[in-house]
Amino acid sequence: MNLRRDVFQAIADPTRRGILVLVASQSMTAGTIAANFETARPTVSKHLQILTECELLKQEHNGREIFYHLNPIKMKEIADFIEPFRMMWEERFDKLESIMKNYQSKE
């Protein structure tokens, strides 16, 4: 497998974003991570592989087990680059939603 992976491609998938949020709380093994998703175990493994390849996750060997944890440097890359832009739209759209809800109830 020699596909070029980048962080933005990696976070385009909702399951992978879910994995990142989950692992943010503490390091976990692939088994523990998979147990949190309804997705089949091999699919979760595939997602973990992609997240590891693009360095959003790092593997840490502890005896026989492999723990996954967040790589803060890569996570920051995403946060810095795209997050302010996303937040700007999120704020606008939140406002749009509440304005139109009022509008609806007035009609």
Add this chain to the structure above:
Amino acid sequence: MIYKTQVTAEDGKQELWITREFDLPLFLLFKAFVEPEIVEQWMGTKVLKLKAQTHGSYQFETTDPMGNKHRFNGVIHGIVENQSIVRTFEMEKTGFPVQLEFLKFEEITEQTSQLTMQVVYKSVEDRDKMLKLPFAQGINMAHNRLQDIVKNLKY
């Protein structure tokens, strides 16, 4: 899903996608993009002109916290009620090239709807420069969950 608003900007592409699910019927979501007084409220801008029709145009003016005025304008290439808007967007006097925006409005249920925006830039560099503008000004970064996660990491 972590956020209601998703932004996807693949590396090396001159476009980005913004998607959002709204807890609103389709017609209300669409209305929010074509009624000047509603646009003013949620975009936080003054609408100098908004002719929401095919071959129409718009011009907005925002005042930043320093009191400087910034103008934005574009032409509305095509508009189909409750379905789509194709328009351009330009920030005046910034040197940024015009961008092209495809807005797609879809009904999910009677009470929910989805907006998909595809924004096409003149080049990959222009897109990346645009993303790096200080959009976050005045936004309370404490609400930024991703950054909180990064900050709270223990090493």
